[in-house]
Amino acid sequence: MSTAIVTGPPVPGSSLESDLRALGFEVRAASDTAGTEALLAAVPADRRVAVVDARFVGHVHALRLGLTDPRFPLAAIPGAVTAQPAGRPALSRALAREAAAGGSTDLAVDHLVTALDADVHRPELGSLVAAVPADPQARNEARQAVAAVDDEAVRLKSAVKSRDGFFTTFFISPYSRYLARWCARRGLTPNQVTTASLLTALIAASCAATGTRIGFVAAGALLICSFVLDCTDGQLARYSLQYSTLGAWLDATFDRAKEYAYYAGLALGAARGGGHDDVWALALGAMILQTCRHVVDFSFNEANHDATANTSPTAALSGRLDSVGWTVWVRRMIVLPIGERWALIAVLTAATTPRITFCVLLAGCAFAATYTTAGRVLRSLTRKARRTDRAARALADLADNGPLAGSVSRVGGRTPLGHPLVLALAGVAVLTGSLLAGPTWAPVAGALVYAAASGRALAGPLKGALDWLVPPLFRAAEYGTVLVLASKAGVNGALPAAFGLVAAVAYHHYDTVYRIRGDAGAPPAWLVRAIGGQEGRTLLVTVLAAVLTAAQFKVALTVLAVAVAGLVLVESIRFWVSAGAPAVHDEGEPA
Secondary structure, eight states, rough: EEEEEEESOOOTTHHHHHHHHTTEEEEEEEHHHHHHHHHHHHTTTSSSSSEEEEEOEEOOOHHHHHHHOOOOOOEETTEEEEOGGGGHHHHHHHHHHHHHHHSSOOOOOOHHHHTTTSSSSSOOOTTTTOOOOOHHHHHHHHHHHHSSOOOOHHHHHHHOSSSHHHHHIIIHHHHHHHHHHHHHTTOOOOHHHHHHHHHHHHHHHHHHHTTTHHHHHHHHHHHHHHHHHHHHHHHHHHHTOOOOHHHHHHHHHHHHHHHHHHHHHHHHHHHHHHOOOOHHHHHHHHHHHHHHHHHHHHHHHHHHHEEEEEOOOHHHHHHHHHSSSSHHHHHHHHHHHHHHHHHOOOOOOOOSSSHHHHHHHHHHHHHEEEEEEHHHHHHHHOOOEEEEHHHHHHHHHHOOOOOOHHHHHHHHHSSSOHHHHHHHHHHHHHHHHHSSSSTHHHHHHHHHHHHHHHHHHTSSOSTTGGGGGHHHHHHHHHHHHHHHHHHHOOOTTHHHHHHHHHHHHHHHHHHHHHHHHHHHOSOHHHHHHTTTHHHHHHHHHHHHOOOOOOHHHHHHHHHHHHHHHHHHHHHHHHHTTTTTTTOOOOOOOOO
């Protein structure tokens, strides 16, 4: 329950109190500043409380945006301010100062907001009206302005992301927003819609796993349905302002779970179909490429999260291109964001074979990765910016170095022996060469060199212009090692086991990203130590491949996948459902 204190003399004909009740507020009235302070003190400390000027005139959705968004401790619009429990002390202090200055006078809510000694969120209202008219004429004009704007149309429009892909914008959002409203009016929550999207995608993967043409057609159609629901859950959250920590976690993880489960379904279907085609290596390659693309996105964004003097001729050119309408859509499409990518996968699944689907997907994602990474490299080289300690810490956390690399870093001292990116590239090059070499123990030696290079790369802070490339290089090295060694094993079931291991580790890396985005830091050190860090897992897999037979190696990969998945899932679920977890709301979509 939330409480709204309407302060000031009542205004005849006002619908303010009924509007507040419709938004779920218990309404109380106060005649002056002292009365408002007394009512505020009487509201239980665990409740949200709002203070609203009785003269307020505006749209209901303006009140909803200003007073009910759960993401912000303090928020305000003209004539109204709200505080969640975390923001109540600041509101109480400001109101006490106002009461001391004139306890028997009317409370000026906007003046109260300026007196707050904490950050206040002020939502963008656009064409919505929120005003405190000073006289009858101004009140009449404000009411006319309210009548001139369709509150519901604005609410529906704002439910859709302002920046989305071509396919989503023109083929999904025109009707999914109405589906979101339908869900809101029936009391459905975004989490329920997110879960429905996951279940639909899993059914699609199951259809693909049948290996039949009708199964592939059904899988493609269901994948599109899953994406419609995926768009709907976010639109429902924005439409009804139903944001939650659990919802943020579900939304952040389910998209990847759906896509990678579908890859597995396609690979199973190819093996079970008439051609008995083994495309597990392609499925694993697609998952690796897609995850590495995301790590490039995350690392670049974190490296420049709070960079100063953030200027670049390349960025300026990009801004000029964005002013030309058609180039905006072309540039959004060629990076294959989730909408275009899932549409491509769905159509190819229904019309062709899993092998063709994966080959086209790999080619498209490889081009998109080259395009986006090249652009970011150019921006980084031409940007005059100083990276902060926070950015360096985030990149180090994304690197996911374990105890082995940490020991190398400590033994060698905190002074790096060379540029971090050069050291990382050298380690990856040695590891790659060893994996392609003939001797069985060569990959073990390469992994040892790689582990040492990983430790030295992070001996100092990652503040160089291109140091954001270090985490993606580590991801490619670890995942690629598992792919190559499983392929070399040549035994049935090794690649599916490798797929499971990479999926479990990738989940851990996505979990790390969203913790960092929520300013919660990396996962606990005990978890990183328990699963070995990226260099430890790389070395372990090479040792297992060297000492075990192919059949034993397959079993070892399976056991390792289950162990890593169990540890990271238990800790992740514990963290994200805890009361202290950050609410991460990703309004953008990684490619």
